[in-house]
Amino acid sequence: MKKTILLITPENREINRFRRKQFNNFIQITMPYLAAFIDESKYEITLVDEYNQRIPYDRDFSLVALTVNTSNATHCYEIAKIFKEKGSKIVMGGPHVTLLPDETEEHCDYIIIGEAEETWPIFLNDFYHSTPSDRYSCSNIPSLNKLPIPRRDLIGKRYFTKGAVFATRGCPYKCSYCNLKQIYCDEFRVRPVEDVIEDIRSIKSKYFVFWDDNFFGDINYVKSLMKELKKLKKKWAAQVTLERCKDEELLQLAKESGCMYLFIGLESFSEENLQEVNKGINDVMKYKKIINAIHTYGISVQAGIIFGFDHDRKDTFEATLKACNNLGIDGTTVSILTPLPQTPLYQQLKKEERLLSKDWRHYNGKTSVVYKPKNMTKEELYEGYMWFRREFYSFKSILKRMIISKTNIMHNLIVNLGYKLSIRENGFKKANKDIETKHN
Incomplete structure (x- = not known):
């Protein structure tokens, strides 16, 4: 049976107001890239970019994944709280998680520290089989050979960017x-x-x-x-x-x-x-x-x-x-x-x-x-x-x-x-x- 996963590229209102009128804002590549590692025989994927999309709080997801930079950290914690109250599990990764893992893990169920080419697939497999760990940390320098192509087909409301x-x-x-x-x-x-x-x-x-x-x-x-x-x-x-x-x-x-x-x-x-x-x-x-x-x-x-x-x-x-x-x-x-x-x-x-x-x-x-x-x-x-x-x-x-x-x-x-x-x-x-x- 498939599990449902929501991948969120977060953007708080303050920065969104700042950026929306600009014409050269290209997509943040992290979540489309991580989506390419997901086995669709195990997971049904939804990808949302807050730059131009709303988070579907009215839907239920087995797992919600957030990439967290420092200026969006508080916003991500608020998102996580809403979904946790609905019964979803939360995984966070990204720069702020890597910099301050102890702080971040107070607001989610699992964290992924550092580069994720090796740890993200391991976590996905563990979560699917209900055996996830609390922390996954990059211990080796990941190779950049034969990486999957980002799932640009999941990106909504963009063409040129x-x-x-x-x-x-x-x-x-x-x-x-x-x-x-x-x-x-x-x-x-x-x-x-x-x-x-x-x-x-x-x-x-x-x-x-x-x-x-x-x-x-x-x-x-x-x-x-x-x-x-x-x-x-x-x-x-x-x-x-x-x-x-x-x-x-x-x-x-x-x-x-x-x-x-x-x-x-x-x-x-x-x-x-x-x-x-x-x-x-x-x-x-x-x-x-x-x-x-x-x-x-x-x-x-x-x-x-x-x-x-x-x-x-x-x-x-x-x-x-x-x-x-x-x-x-x-x-x-x-x-x-x-x-x-x-x-x-x-x-x-x-x-x-x-x-x-x-x-x-x-x-x-x-x-x-x-x-x-x-x-x-x-x-x-x-x-x-x-x-x-x-x-x-x-x-x-x-x-x-x-x-x-x-x-x-x-x-x-x-x-x-x-x-x-x-x-x-x-x-x-x-x-x-x-x-x-x-x-x-």
């Missing part, structure tokens, strides 16, 4: 604010090129995104992959580090294989900030030369910018806007520095007694400041962050940047307008006020 795929796992670097070293086995790995190509070929849309944390992490590997990818005539985007883009052959292959834009974590225009958070691989003096080279190959740059480092001051926002405009940055993903649990940054701020909140709902990097900045107040940091977002996505800035970039004009215009529409200040102010009230 359901094409996500990964070719590598991990990152060679150790930035102090990043939790990759805590949630993945500490070894950069790649999937066989032929497996990745088969996965991409199965995507019906012409457009897809590589979900890798550092797609250019192994240059020789990615060059081989892009040579094969060129034959598929698709359009794609990926996240990379700027210093790898010095390789002109790499950029040429990216262009030929259909790359439309690269997400690049510039993070800051301050050398002091970059050195302090262990991101010295970024050389501010070389930003212009490398970004110009990327544009020369017809590839757009979506820059990651973080505000709130210890060398940031009130004039940092205006200086950053000027720098981005002068570089012709096509778009930015702007964040407030957020000390994710177990990261070196979190430990530092905790030791310095600068943390303001332990409410994980506020640890999203977008709507709240959860620590005491060094050279400004938290209100000044938040207002400066909001000012930058408004000004960067003003028509004046959009026009100036597009004139300099001259890259993917129509695509960039649509994406910029999507970000412009997503700015909703009132909800963000309320979130910060809530933190202030609780802290005081």
Whole structure:
């Protein structure tokens, strides 16, 4: 007899309000990927993504599975409580579970710690035979060979943004604010090129995104992959580090294989900030030369910018806007520095007694400041962050940047307008006020 399983990609209302107006939100690949490991002779699968779907609380499921990141942890605990009261069993995995397993297991029946290629199938088999353990932990470094293709057929209400795929796992670097070293086995790995190509070929849309944390992490590997990818005539985007883009052959292959834009974590225009958070691989003096080279190959740059480092001051926002405009940055993903649990940054701020909140709902990097900045107040940091977002996505800035970039004009215009529409200040102010009230 089949058991019923509900796979949920959670998204709390605060972040959902933030993201829904944006036009380039690709599917989170975790749950469609994990669904591919499930034996349908044993389980009837339902997959729900809260980005654009409602959770079916009116239905009964044998098992409810949630992938938990830090900002959604409290929301996931609330979801779990509702289903537990209905008699469902709850299993949780994902970054927050791996970082804080003792906390998480108080809200569910089973947890899966770390990478899940080996433990998830074992758990599913154990649960089906009514012999599950409370914890499953990754003890070996999982191979990325012959992995199943994600169940994109289970994804609802998407077309252009359901094409996500990964070719590598991990990152060679150790930035102090990043939790990759805590949630993945500490070894950069790649999937066989032929497996990745088969996965991409199965995507019906012409457009897809590589979900890798550092797609250019192994240059020789990615060059081989892009040579094969060129034959598929698709359009794609990926996240990379700027210093790898010095390789002109790499950029040429990216262009030929259909790359439309690269997400690049510039993070800051301050050398002091970059050195302090262990991101010295970024050389501010070389930003212009490398970004110009990327544009020369017809590839757009979506820059990651973080505000709130210890060398940031009130004039940092205006200086950053000027720098981005002068570089012709096509778009930015702007964040407030957020000390994710177990990261070196979190430990530092905790030791310095600068943390303001332990409410994980506020640890999203977008709507709240959860620590005491060094050279400004938290209100000044938040207002400066909001000012930058408004000004960067003003028509004046959009026009100036597009004139300099001259890259993917129509695509960039649509994406910029999507970000412009997503700015909703009132909800963000309320979130910060809530933190202030609780802290005081």
